[in-house]
Amino acid sequence: EAQVTQNPRYLITVTGKKLTVTCSQNMNHEYMSWYRQDPGLGLRQIYYSMNVEATDKGDVPEGYKVSRKEKRNFPLILESPSPNQTSLYFCASSSLTSSGEQFFGPGTRLTVL
Amino acid sequence: QKEVEQNSGPLSVPEGAIASLNCTYSDRVSQSFFWYRQYSGKSPELIMSIYSNGDKEDGRFTAQLNKASQYVSLLIRDSQPSDSATYLCAVSLYNNNDMRFGAGTRLTVKP
Numbered sequence: 001e002a003q004v005t006q007n008p009r010y011l012i013t014v015t016g017k018k019l020t021v022t023c024s025q026n027m028n029h030e031y032m033s034w035y036r037q038d039p040g041l042g043l044r045q046i047y048y049s050m051n052v053e054a055t056d057k058g059d060v061p062e063g064y065k066v067s068r069k070e071k072r073n074f075p076l077i078l079e080s081p082s083p084n085q086t087s088l089y090f091c092a093s094s095s096l097t098s099s100g101e102q103f104f105g106p107g108t109r110l111t112v113l
Numbered sequence: 114q115k116e117v118e119q120n121s122g123p124l125s126v127p128e129g130a131i132a133s134l135n136c137t138y139s140d141r142v143s144q145s146f147f148w149y150r151q152y153s154g155k156s157p158e159l160i161m162s163i164y165s166n167g168d169k170e171d172g173r174f175t176a177q178l179n180k181a182s183q184y185v186s187l188l189i190r191d192s193q194p195s196d197s198a199t200y201l202c203a204v205s206l207y208n209n210n211d212m213r214f215g216a217g218t219r220l221t222v223k224p
Contacts, residue, residue, distance in 0.1 A: 035214075040121070042201065042216035043157070090156055100145045100205055102212065104156035 002027045004105035012111045021076045021108050023091030030096045032074040036087040081112040119215035132189040134218050136202030145205040146185045152198045192222040
């Protein structure tokens with residue numbers, strides 16, 4: 001089954017404790033992206049990657065890091081989480097030769113205390 | 114000015130009615146337009162895409178695009194309670210890396 005997976009789905013942590021949210025897709029997509037979703041603000045892009053070893057900042061990259069060492073994986077790293085990073089996070093992927101449809105993972109709800 | 118604007122709602126329609134969802138965008142050179150549906154606590158899923166002016170129909174859904182007015186809409190005919198969700202409008206310039214989402218319109222279809 002074609003899918004995007006994220007782990008963990010739910011996470012409660014404390015300020016300053018490094019964490020990683022994993023994202024993996026099995027569709028051989030070149031493009032992967034991370035979004036955060038907050039009430040009233042919609043989906044805002046954090047980082048994106050056009051292919052392996054090619055990452056770039058989105059609209060709200062501060063406090064986040066990413067890497068793309070393999071085509072299927074695109075982890076999101078919070079080196080020192082803060083309460084303002086409490087949010088719902090989505091990973092998405094798409095083929096650069098497609099019509100633009102992005103496939104979303106199930107989401108990770110993060111709470112930073 | 115937000116790049117993609119939608120009425121946040123909630124929009125409430127009775128079962129069987131037509132639901133009309135609207136979206137405006139600020140970048141005149143936008144090329145691709147999408148409507149995603151998001152159920153509460155779930156991830157967005159694509160329901161319609163449109164690239165040229167006019168109407169595009171898919172079952173009970175019709176997307177309408179007017180690039181001159183920088184306006185895109187989604188009509189849902191014969192609305193069902195299962196259509197109750199938040200609808201996200203997304204706009205892209207050329208490819209995926211510049212996709213912008215609106216904040217979404219929450220639709221409730223009452224039986």
